[in-house]
Amino acid sequence: MLTQTRPDPSPSAHDRVYRMLRTRIMHGDMAPGQALTLRGIGREFDVSMTPARESLRRLVAEGALTMSASGRVSTPELSNERIEELAALRALIEVELASRALPRAHMALIERLQTINTGLADAIARQDPVGYIRTNLEFHRTLYLRAQAPAMLAMAETVWLQLGPTMRMLYGRLRHKEVPQYHRLIISALKAGDEPGLRLAVRSDVTQGLKMLQT
Amino acid sequence: MLTQTRPDPSPSAHDRVYRMLRTRIMHGDMAPGQALTLRGIGREFDVSMTPARESLRRLVAEGALTMSASGRVSTPELSNERIEELAALRALIEVELASRALPRAHMALIERLQTINTGLADAIARQDPVGYIRTNLEFHRTLYLRAQAPAMLAMAETVWLQLGPTMRMLYGRLRHKEVPQYHRLIISALKAGDEPGLRLAVRSDVTQGLKMLQT
DNA sequence: CGCGTGAAATTGTGATCACAAGAAGATCAT
DNA sequence: ATGATCTTCTTGTGATCACAATTTCACGCG
Structure with a gap:
């Protein structure tokens, strides 16, 4: 969840990616079951694997994304x-x-x-x-x-x-x-x-x- | 939160560290305001900075830890x-x-x-x-x-x-x-x-x- | 046409390193 | 004695790479 305070105008790369993905997910701009990869996120947001991984992991921790047994990440399909x-x-x-x-x-x-x-x-x-x-x-x-x-x-x-x-x-x-x-x-x-x-x-x-x- | 399914007996290093820290925090084994560092966690759990960072970031996302404006992590002091x-x-x-x-x-x-x-x-x-x-x-x-x-x-x-x-x-x-x-x-x-x-x-x-x- | 197998490609994880930023400590001046 | 400044140490972030594991694709056989 958004608890940390970081009011500086140039937030970390991972924070930037996280917020954009979070907004996209929350507003229904992604369908259930849609897969995301570290390299795909890295390409889309022009960052390396580290901030991409941090962002995805954070969203998984919040329940916004689900992670399979093999570590693959996707939007949840809710029962x-x-x-x-x-x-x-x-x-x-x-x-x-x-x-x-x-x-x-x-x-x-x-x-x-x-x-x-x-x-x-x-x-x-x-x-x-x-x-x-x-x-x-x-x-x-x-x-x-x-x-x-x-x-x-x-x-x-x-x-x-x-x-x-x-x-x-x-x-x-x-x-x-x-x-x-x-x-x-x-x-x-x-x-x-x-x-x-x-x-x-x-x-x-x-x-x-x-x-x-x-x- | 613990949503991902990973039933394999040898979970990732970051998952191991995360669970141990999570248990320690939840059971009051850490005082409010206690600082944690990536290198400290790395030494204590014998892992590199990457899983240490993943674990701390995940706990921050769940509100278990707080992150200051400069990225420092500590247990929360609740108002x-x-x-x-x-x-x-x-x-x-x-x-x-x-x-x-x-x-x-x-x-x-x-x-x-x-x-x-x-x-x-x-x-x-x-x-x-x-x-x-x-x-x-x-x-x-x-x-x-x-x-x-x-x-x-x-x-x-x-x-x-x-x-x-x-x-x-x-x-x-x-x-x-x-x-x-x-x-x-x-x-x-x-x-x-x-x-x-x-x-x-x-x-x-x-x-x-x-x-x-x-x- | 479908299934199985093998190879290739893609993926995630962790380690390491470089660098910038912040914190802490020491020293100097008032 | 206190405050300010400077230096040093420690910290977090991001990039990159290697490697293991998984997935996908292609080909062959029934």
Whole structure:
């Protein structure tokens, strides 16, 4: 998870590669089961094997990538059981994060969330799955940052990371036509300071879609 | 987290080092703020810098170790806020794990848990903090394995890992005289098939002690 | 056409080295 | 005695290479 502090403008090569791969995986820009190699990553990002290996190993440690018995690395193909577990984890962690964010959810934040929802509508209009996933996660992250609970947010992001490649399939199945209604309910509950309503809306939002992935 | 499958009897050097360090950290065998270096790890485990670096980087990715802006690695020194967050995460995840374990908690498991509690009493009698922490976590892990939710168990273990160095301090403050009463309550609730009682006992067990760490 | 075998290519792991950066220690000046 | 500066030592990062293991491909046979 992103715990280390390294605010310098020129981070290490491995850090750079790690962040780019992480973003790509989290936003569903990679399909489940896709293989990655050290030499392939080295070529793509113009680095040697050492930072490539560090990056891949780090993502494996976070569950974003899986490693076979022979050390080969690929994006995970999640079983139904795994998807259900990760959905349950999202429900547990994100509902708590939303509750903790509520006391600091003022109008500026609510307006920011509404703006992000507009971006979701744009991604839907463009039929852009990666853009949709990215903007959806931005919506949640923006809210949860107000919880001021970095350990929990890190855990939530770890779950998003593991779900990333699978989320792409979800988008295809939902064939989104409009912004998820639960986002509107989340925003309403924030405006009203309605904690039970907020918890219910977040739980519904994070679990409803994932149910459709289980075949 | 321990997600990759590598059942071969001779794992990689980096995997070996990683597991040993991970166990040491999780069981409170290292104090908060303790520094580790690549060359130091290399000497101690008789490996070169490459597996040493891989192991440390992996533990950093899991939050077990922290990395400074200059790349130096050490065990984390947790703030009160961080401790509260991790306790809350334990409560969220472990309560859910216990619930999911209940349907498969038969007499053999219950007897196993009682045996482990006897080991806890031994560790207390020996005034052995590391043994105490290890046996306590064994108690929880043994129960949660029955939940058959590896993603959740991995998350729980990640939290234990982050708390490891701090747990050592907790042991000092509690000055344990007897096996935690909540373990007895957990066992009773399992025998009775009492889910609400089990949830309450687990929540109390995982949060009560950690409250004493917050000064 | 499919399967098996062998060879070649590709892969991951670990060691080593060079280099840059940071930390620690020593010395000098106020 | 304390602070600043300089030097030395230690550290982390990345590149490269060797080697073992795995995978892929090609060819031959049934």
